[in-house]
Each structure stands twice: as structure tokens, then as C-alpha cells.
Amino acid sequence: MKKSYLVGFLALIAAIAIIVSASKDVSTYATFENAIQNQNRVKISGEIDKNGEVVYDPIKNPNSFTFLMKDSEGLSKKVIMKKPKPQDFELSETVVVTGQMDGETFIADEVLLKCPSKYKDEELKLRSEASLSS
Template sequence: MKKSAIILLLLVGIGVFVVMSSVQDASTYESFQVAAENPEKDYHIVGKLVFPERMVYDPKVDANYFEFWLQDQKGAVSKVVLHQGKPVDFDRNAQAQIVVVGNMSDGFFDADQMLTKCPSKYEDEKKANLKK
């Protein structure tokens, strides 16, 4: 076999390996229900903040405990506990999508990461005002 063929084969092999292991590493977007069925697994859950008045974050008591309620895309609602400070931009982004990463624990979703997508809320709000 020619050396170039070996190199080519090697590259293709690496390519396949890279794709396979990316898929392997990739987390899954799921609903609270699936997360509850597999409490040992970590999931990405996309949702919306509900019951904003039930949000718990009192830095005087604990700066690393943040609790809120999230409704996933299928409509199921669960309490989410995040063991970090409340993100700086949470209030700003809470109306857009929230993605929490973690697993279901006793009666709440135990999140160790949260992504809030910056929405164009900043623009929309002003426009909404104009429409009034």
C-alpha cells in the first residue's frame, strides 16, 4: 500500500472517530419527564421561567443557592435548584429561553449549569412601548 493511501485512510479514520465521539460526548435535549425517568443521567432542558414570584435567591442567607420554577417545552413544570449565584443577567434574560443542565433529584431538577440566551428583549421592549 502506498504511504499516501495510508495517510488518507488515517485521516478518514480520525474523521469518523471525531464525529462519533462528538456525538458520544454530546448531551441530549430532553423534557423533565425523561429526566425524571432517568435520574442518573444529565440532560439539557430548554424551558421558560414560570412563577417568578417563587424565585428564591437571598444572598444574605446563601449566595450560592438559587431556586426557581421552569416549564419545559412540553409544558411540564419543575423546581430547579442551581448551586451558583443567580446569574447577573438572569432578570434580563428570564423572559427568553433558559437552558438548564443537570439531573433530576428528589422533587427538583438539580442543575449545575444554566445558560440564558441574550434575547433581543432590549429592543423588543422599547418597541412594545411604542406600540402602546
């Protein structure tokens, strides 16, 4: 049975190595406060702050759009995304951005939208129709 022990032993070592290596790839969602402090690349989850304006002028610069985002602690910062504005951006409520702080603005290279679920949409639709017809 020596060979199977050897295979098992190698698998164990590989598993430990993988776990050690993978643990460096994960992190908790950061806040703007963390991002300002450590200046690293972080992921922040938050809401689009409707007080701010969503600015995207593709004619001036197609690879830049700006919005105001409020993180889980309630702190709002300007986010600049160096990509064209994703579709349905206005429809989404929460977003997850990946990037880092540059002074007072957060430079994101990735933004993930979370749209409200379809059923909520329908509910809204029904409600609005109901109010129209009454």
C-alpha cells in the same frame, strides 16, 4: 502515491473515531419527564414559570437560587441552581439548564439565559413612551 493513500487512510480512520466519540457528546434537549426516568445529566430548555417565585437570598446562601421552570411539554419543576443568581435573570424568558433530577427538584450546575432581543426591548420602550405621552 502510497504515502498519500496512507495519510488519507489514517485521516479517514481518525475521522470515523472522532464521529463515534463525538456522537456520545450530543443529545437532544430533554424534558423533566426524561430526567426523572433516566436520572442522567441532561440539558433542558424551557421557560421560567412566572407562577413560581425566584428565590435568592445571598445572605443566607450565596450559592443557591431557586426558580420554577416549565419545560417544552408544559411540566413545571423547581430548579435549584448551585451558583449565584446570574444578572438579568428576571429579564430572560427562556433558559437552558444542565443538571439532573434529585427527587422532585432539578439540580442545575449551569444555566444559560436567553434574553429577548434588543429590538424587542426598544419596541416595548417606544410603546410604553407612547402610552405615557398620549
